[in-house]
Amino acid sequence: MTANHLPKNLLLKNARIIDPVKMKEFEGDILIRNGNIEAVGVDLPEDGGETINVNGKIVTHGFCDIHAHFREPGREDKETLESGSKAALAGGFTTVCVMPNTDPPIDSPESIRFLVEKAENLPVNIHPMGAVTMGQKGEHLTEMASMIQEGAVAFSDDGVPVMNSGVMRRALEYAAPLGVPVINHAEDLTLKGEGQINEGDWSTELGLAGIPDVSESSMVSRDIQVAEFVKGRLHIPHISSRKSVELIRWAKEQGVNVTAEVTPHHLYFTDAHLVNYDTNLKVAPPIRSEKDRLALMTALKDGIIDCVATDHAPHTIEDKEAPFDWAPPGMIGLESAFGAVWKVMSGAGCELIEIVKGFTTKPRTIMGLASDLFQKGTPAELVIFDPDAEWVFQAKHIHSKSRNTPFIGERLKGKVLTVISKGMIFQF
Ligand SMILES: [Zn+2]
Numbered sequence: 494m495t496a497n498h499l500p501k502n503l504l505l506k507n508a509r510i511i512d513p514v515k516m517k518e519f520e521g522d523i524l525i526r527n528g529n530i531e532a533v534g535v536d537l538p539e540d541g542g543e544t545i546n547v548n549g550k551i552v553t554h555g556f557c558d559i560h561a562h563f564r565e566p567g568r569e570d571k572e573t574l575e576s577g578s579k580a581a582l583a584g585g586f587t588t589v590c591v592m593p594n595t596d597p598p599i600d601s602p603e604s605i606r607f608l609v610e611k612a613e614n615l616p617v618n619i620h621p622m623g624a625v626t627m628g629q630k631g632e633h634l635t636e637m638a639s640m641i642q643e644g645a646v647a648f649s650d651d652g653v654p655v656m657n658s659g660v661m662r663r664a665l666e667y668a669a670p671l672g673v674p675v676i677n678h679a680e681d682l683t684l685k686g687e688g689q690i691n692e693g694d695w696s697t698e699l700g701l702a703g704i705p706d707v708s709e710s711s712m713v714s715r716d717i718q719v720a721e722f723v724k725g726r727l728h729i730p731h732i733s734s735r736k737s738v739e740l741i742r743w744a745k746e747q748g749v750n751v752t753a754e755v756t757p758h759h760l761y762f763t764d765a766h767l768v769n770y771d772t773n774l775k776v777a778p779p780i781r782s783e784k785d786r787l788a789l790m791t792a793l794k795d796g797i798i799d800c801v802a803t804d805h806a807p808h809t810i811e812d813k814e815a816p817f818d819w820a821p822p823g824m825i826g827l828e829s830a831f832g833a834v835w836k837v838m839s840g841a842g843c844e845l846i847e848i849v850k851g852f853t854t855k856p857r858t859i860m861g862l863a864s865d866l867f868q869k870g871t872p873a874e875l876v877i878f879d880p881d882a883e884w885v886f887q888a889k890h891i892h893s894k895s896r897n898t899p900f901i902g903e904r905l906k907g908k909v910l911t912v913i914s915k916g917m918i919f920q921f
Contacts, residue, residue: 494583494892495920496616499873499913502526502542508552508877513850514865523552525873528916533867545911547877551845554853554866555587555874555914558827560651560676560730560754560802563589563619565611567596572807572894574608577827578615579892580805582919584827585852585876585909588618590860593629594652600624600635605643616915618874620646620860625664625675631657637667646860649676651730656682658715665725672861674728674752677716679737680778684708689818691781695764701817704779710736717744717751728859729753731804733778735788742797752859754802755789757826757833762786762899772813772820773899776804793851794843800855801848803830807895825893829886831878832905839906845880875913882908 505523510533512518522537523530563577572580574591581589591608593599599608605621612619623645627633629652637648648668655661655677668675685708690696692703713729717740720727732738732755744751758776763783767774774780792798806823813820831852838848857864866874886900912919 494579497918499525499528499916499918500543502540504537504539504542504544505552506544506546507549508547509549511551511553511846511849512867513554513846513854514867516846518846523875525913528873530867530869530871530873532869550877550879550910552875552877553849555876555912556585556831556852557588557856557862558586558803558805559590559800559856559860561589561591561805561827562594562807562823563591564595564807570894571809574612574615574619576892576894578617578619580825580827581617582912582914583890583892583909583921584830585878585912586617586827587874587876587912587914588620588857588862590620590622590646592649592651593622593624598624598629600627600629602636602639602643605640605645609644616917616919618915620644620862622647622649622676624648625650625655626660629653631655631660634660634663634667637671641671641673646862647674647676647728649678651676651678654678654680654682654712658719661716662719662723665720665727666723669723669725674726674859676728676730679709679712679716679729681708681712684711689775690767691764691779693764693782695767699767699770706734706736706781706785709734709778710740713737713740717749720751721747721749725750727751730802731756731759731778732789732798733759733781733785735785738788738792738797745797752799754800755793755798756802756804757830758824760786760789760793760837761833766899770817771899772815772817773824773897775817775820775822776824777822790837790841793838794841794847799859800851801830801834802856803827807893808897810896813897823897825891825895825898828890828892829898829900829905831909832884832886832907833900833903835880835907836905872915873913876909877911878907878909880907884908
């Protein structure tokens with residue numbers, strides 16, 4: 494990776510521009526002046542600055558991940574805001590919303606301010622989410638309004654669910670007038686029990702305790718019904734099962750204010766890949782059956798699932814080398830996200846512009862962030878990628894402090910070449 498400051502004037506020439514707001518793809522140029530978008534159009538003049546010939550590659554909005562764990566404060570050996578930013582850039586992401594399940598959790602206005610200040614000079618835009626409950630214990634709500642004032646963009650106890658339905662009700666009630674979503678990790682812990690992988694043929698075959706799909710869908714159902722009842726704003730993270738998809742479809746038809754995300758790994762792998770007991774495939778919620786995977790792909794294509802989010806969850810090698818039952822769930826995902834999703838979804842006949850939307854405007858809209866990044870005067874947040882490049886994901890592509898990913902050795906499609914973010918240009 495090389496990093497340089499943007500010149501005063503930079504013209505990106507001969508680009509295939511995807512504008513996910515106007516839903517247009519066209520050949521053109523982009524002029525950046527003093528780090529801001531000056532013009533997006535056809536045959537723009539060079540203007541005496543530097544020119545990069547993009548040679549027909551795609552130029553579009555920088556990607557936005559609304560579900561990442563950067564482990565700071567508390568586990569800086571796994572990831573920091575700084576190392577996480579580098580992983581994000583390598584994946585084409587210029588905006589990342591970070592989950593509050595750090596040690597201690599981000600559950601106060603002061604801790605939100607700490608993160609905002611710490612992230613100020615990093616090369617990507619980092620937006621903190623605040624915990625729903627104090628200490629993520631599921632009992633007492635945090636000071637949501639003050640946390641929003643300090644820069645929180647959503648509330649989540651992710652890592653653990655809000656098990657108590659009354660607490661979930663109050664969280665949705667308080668967050669709604671603040672205009673931000675409540676994001677509940679939907680796994681009923683009493684149904685999950687000691688489960689390790691999806692409950693089905695493979696859990697029996699491998700002798701691992703199963704996690705039934707209803708552990709997710711029963712809580713998705715509860716959250717949707719409570720959100721509908723109190724007119725709340727609900728976002729459902731990392732959907733893993735067909736049953737959850739059907740509930741979200743129903744909720745959207747009823748006009749419930751609900752959105753949903755899917756991870757690259759739930760779109761890419763099935764429980765059959767667990768045949769070698771690879772702890773890098775142990776995630777929460779678990780990777781499910783081929784039937785579920787196909788339902789997730791269709792739902793993303795149809796817009797029932799709104800966007801992709803990585804659930805980037807770094808862990809040390811020692812943690813992941815533990816016996817399967819003891820290894821913590823989670824895998825890193827920023828660097829491989831686009832290549833994995835575009836490989837799977839292009840294979841299913843999905844249009845590139847739809848996938849770009851799922852990485853750009855849709856996640857930004859869910860979080861209430863400005864989403865029309867081509868508007869004149871907007872700080873340039875762009876990604877340049879080759880949608881046709883096939884490449885094998887290797888350890889050298891990882892910029893995270895951690896290495897826990899089952900994507901190493903996988904052939905992916907779509908490679909990030911250049912990222913422009915916060916006045917800098919990064920080349921890979
Ligand atoms: Zn989660």
